[in-house]
Amino acid sequence: MAAAKDAPYNLVYWPGIPGRGEHIRLALEEAGAKYTDTAFSEGGVDEVLAFVQGNVPDDGINPPVLAPPILKHADVVISQTPNILQYLGSHLGLVPDADKDRNGLYRVNALALTALDGLSNEPHDCHHPIASGLYYEDQKPESKRRSEDYVKNRLPKFLTYFERVLQSKSSGDGPWLYGGRLTYADLVLFQCLDGLKFMFPKAVAKLEREGKHSKVFALHQAVAERPRIAAYLESSRRQKYSNGIYRYYEELDIEP
Ligand SMILES: N[C@@H](CCC(=O)N[C@@H](CS)C(=O)NCC(=O)O)C(=O)O
Structure with a gap:
């Protein structure tokens, strides 16, 4: 079947x-x-x-x-x-139309994979720099070092990359990463940035104030305003961040 x-x-x-x-x-x-x-x-x-x-x-x-x-x-x-x-x-229908853009799917996937690498997997490793199987509490000093480096170097690097993508010709018109239309890569970037706002509020607010990644932040806003996404974010189906990838620890709320 x-x-x-x-x-x-x-x-x-x-x-x-x-x-x-x-x-x-x-x-x-x-x-x-x-x-x-x-x-x-x-x-x-x-x-x-x-x-x-x-x-x-x-x-x-x-x-x-x-x-x-x-x-x-x-x-x-x-x-x-x-x-x-x-x-x-x-x-x-969250990928480019295969009839018009045969390889668009792979381009979109590369964008999603890059966001997941740097804005999901690396944040996860901020709390688990030694071992995924150990609790955060068992690797706190290493986690602090890792988080400091992350907000200072890695987070700006990935946001700068996505800003570049959004400024590129391949992004097309509108706020989206590829081809002038919303794809799942935009949803991934939204969710990653949303989680990072929760995890590192000071660092992300500083990056937003600096204005060097304005298109990335505009994409986050544009996704949040999609009618179905807006309704979902208001609903009880949208769970609160807690003990998952994006966690808040005051001692890691670093302003780079
Ligand atoms: N690369 C996988 C990672 C999957 C993963 O790590 N899942 C977590 C929950 S978000 C889990 O339960 N991991 C158990 C483990 O790694 O032992 C993906 O992107 O789906």
Whole structure:
């Protein structure tokens, strides 16, 4: 059975944190797609654990997954955030039109991967510079050093890169990263910057005041104002940042 066009989308992700699952939610919400979410379903944690422990899917088609987010859609079970986004992007119209721009999908994916590298994975490592399996509390001095370097060097580097993308001809008209229309890469950049505003409020506010990344901040605003995204952000489906990738620790709220 191929993935049925009208089959509902099922997001499998840990309850209690927006986490990487948020990138998937934003794509589904922007498209107005019907979906279920284990963050809000009874027994949601058990479903995540069944995947993480390798009990499902053992269906002869889909390999086991290592970690959420996981997307189930008809007979498709896939993991890896940018991989899921590429799948959803094609299904939900969040990638360039393949007839007009055959390789646009890969360009958009490169932008999303770059945002996830520098504005999601590296922030995660600010709290886990020694080991992902150790608590933040077990690596606080290293975390402080890592965070200082991140806000001073890495964060401006990535924002400068995205400003350059937004100023480039390939960005087209309007506030979007590629081809003059919203793609999933814009949603990823929005979510990353949104999380960073929560995680490093002083550093991000300073960068915003300096005005060197005004197009990046304008993109964040433009995504937040999309009617479906605005409604989603106001809804109870939008979870608060807590103990996920984007966390707030006063001692790391550094002004570079
Ligand atoms: N590269 C993967 C990373 C997936 C990942 O690290 N998921 C987290 C939750 S956001 C997790 O549960 N990890 C468990 C682990 O790495 O052991 C992606 O982008 O989806």
